[in-house]
Amino acid sequence: xxxxxxxxxxxxxxxxxxxxxxxxxxxxxxxxxxxxxxxxxxxxxxxxxxxxxxxxxxxxxxxxxxxxxxxxxxxxxxxxxxxxxxxxxxxxxxxxxxxxxxxxxxxxxxxxxxxxxxxxxxxxxxxxxxxxxxxxxxxxxxxxxxxxxxxxxxxxxxxxxxxxxxxxxxxxxxxxxxxxxxxxxxxxxxxxxxxxxxxxxxxxxxxxxxxxxxxxxxxxxxxxxxxxxxxxxxxxxxxxxxxxxxxxxxxxxxxxxxxxxxxxxxxxxxxxxxxxxxxxxxxxxxxxxxxxxxxxxxxxxxxxxxxxxxxxxxxxxxxxxxxxxxxxxxxxxxxxxxxxxxxxxxxxxxxxxxxxxxxxxxxxxxxxxxxxxxxxxxxxxxxxxxxxxxxxxxxxxxxxxxxxxxxxxxxxxxxxxxxxxxxxxxxxxxxxx
Numbered sequence: 001x002x003x004x005x006x007x008x009x010x011x012x013x014x015x016x017x018x019x020x021x022x023x024x025x026x027x028x029x030x031x032x033x034x035x036x037x038x039x040x041x042x043x044x045x046x047x048x049x050x051x052x053x054x055x056x057x058x059x060x061x062x063x064x065x066x067x068x069x070x071x072x073x074x075x076x077x078x079x080x081x082x083x084x085x086x087x088x089x090x091x092x093x094x095x096x097x098x099x100x101x102x103x104x105x106x107x108x109x110x111x112x113x114x115x116x117x118x119x120x121x122x123x124x125x126x127x128x129x130x131x132x133x134x135x136x137x138x139x140x141x142x143x144x145x146x147x148x149x150x151x152x153x154x155x156x157x158x159x160x161x162x163x164x165x166x167x168x169x170x171x172x173x174x175x176x177x178x179x180x181x182x183x184x185x186x187x188x189x190x191x192x193x194x195x196x197x198x199x200x201x202x203x204x205x206x207x208x209x210x211x212x213x214x215x216x217x218x219x220x221x222x223x224x225x226x227x228x229x230x231x232x233x234x235x236x237x238x239x240x241x242x243x244x245x246x247x248x249x250x251x252x253x254x255x256x257x258x259x260x261x262x263x264x265x266x267x268x269x270x271x272x273x274x275x276x277x278x279x280x281x282x283x284x285x286x287x288x289x290x291x292x293x294x295x296x297x298x299x300x301x302x303x304x305x306x307x308x309x310x311x312x313x314x315x316x317x318x319x320x321x322x323x324x325x326x327x328x329x330x331x332x333x334x335x336x337x338x339x340x341x342x343x344x345x346x347x348x349x350x351x352x353x354x355x356x357x358x359x360x361x362x363x364x365x366x367x368x369x370x371x372x373x374x375x376x377x378x379x380x381x382x383x384x385x386x387x388x389x390x391x392x393x394x395x396x397x398x399x400x401x402x403x404x405x406x407x408x409x410x411x412x413x414x415x416x417x418x419x420x421x422x423x424x425x426x427x428x429x430x431x432x433x
Contacts, residue, residue: 002367006423009115010416017114019107019415029103030096033067033089033129040106041073047109047119049075067091070141071127075119081426082122084151084392090130090160101159101405101414102127108418112426120426124151135184136347142391149392153361153425154400155418161385162404165277166251166258173369173377173410173417176402177241177362178354179387180281181316183325184346187211188309207308208290214338215285215310218329223265225283227328228335235319236279237354237381244378248274277384279317287311311346315386322348352390352400354381361399364424365417372417373410 029036050073085105089098105125113119126149128138142149158176162168191207219225236242252269256262268276290305314325326345333341355362357379369377383402392398401421405414 002424013111019412029099044073049073067129073125075123078122082151084154085125086156088128100411101157104415107415111419112422139349139388142388154398156402158383158402159405165384166254168406169249169251169254173373174404175365175377176380176383178382179352179389181349181351182386183314183322183348185312186344186346187341189341191306206305208305211308214341217336219283227332233319241381245274246271278382281317282315284313286313316351318351318353349388350390359399365401365421368420369417373413
């Protein structure tokens with residue numbers, strides 16, 4: 001399955017071209033993308049990529065300085081062997097950590113071209129420079145460009161989400177075979193009266209209390225979500241993937257220290273923690289605002305709130321459909337006489353069901369990973385974060401694997417894994433023609 005001759009050549013190449021960044025390169029990658037984006041694009045051109053041909057920013061999500069919100073480039077050379085690459089880069093947080101997977105993919109492409117004398121693949125590469133205030137740009141882009149982004153397989157990286165969830169605490173190779181979906185809902189209500197002093201709180205309806213009572217009915221203190229039918233459609237992964245989840249090291253202490261908490265919700269740890277992280281849908285209250293009758297009035301907290309609004313953020317698991325959950329929420333509110341609580345769809349995309357471990361592209365990725373790292377890789381059923389991967393192929397016909405860098409010390413193995421997968425995928429597609 002893996003070309004042993006190519007692997008020997010890759011090892012020889014790595015001895016003269018180390019994959020671990022030098023101190024100087026590390027300093028550049030630790031800087032904002034402005035410091036390395038031009039160099040990155042010039043190296044893509046040397047590999048045969050074109051300059052970004054698609055509009056990658058919008059009025060609501062403009063570029064940050066020289067950084068596009070979405071960066072896209074492609075190399076069209078072998079139409080029967082087309083691989084889509086995806087990386088994300090958060091504009092907040094550890095910039096070196098966010099840039100390492102991008103440059104690991106780049107170094108892998110360069111290594112394959114150097115060893116084989118050609119890069120026997122067509123590559124489409126999408127990089128999302130994430131802003132904290134932006135949630136729907138990437139899903140909208142994927143929906144609008146499905147035909148442009150068509151490929152034979154997809155290598156999607158979720159180093160950021162996997163690291164934030166503490167899933168890579170053991171520095172072991174991880175391959176994730178599915179992703180969560182997402183739904184954002186806005187709720188708001190307005191009390192019909194003019195400004196009322198709080199002394200009238202017993203007889204003048206308050207918008208904040210109405211919204212709080214509605215929210216309290218949706219989710220309880222045990223983290224259970226009370227929308228009728230909410231859990232009914234959930235699809236559990238195979239026993240093999242459940243077992244891999246059970247074997248993950250406990251990351252409860254890591255997360256408690258990182259977030260400055262005495263304990264996680266429900267005192268979760270070990271298997272229960274990872275099961276909840278990966279396989280249980282969530283509903284988070286992310287915004288709650290109450291305003292008096294006149295936002296310009298000097299209130300001093302003495303008036304009944306007449307305008308209240310909130311945002312809910314659902315992270316969904318395999319089998320759940322965002323549109324159905326939105327309908328369940330509306331029915332839940334109406335059944336409890338919260339007709340005055342208005343809802344509006346903010347964003348949403350479905351979960352991506354886990355690929356079967358015997359899918360040929362997954363098998364190639366697993367073999368590449370285990371050879372590169374020299375140890376068994378863990379196959380997890382889904383990401384802890386939500387990723388709009390399902391929008392690339394609505395019928396789930398696109399083979400994919402989601403990668404995650406385990407740690408800075410593993411950059412060399414991660415790059416080696418990617419190079420092996422690229423070369424093996426190209427060889428396999430060539431053999432099919």
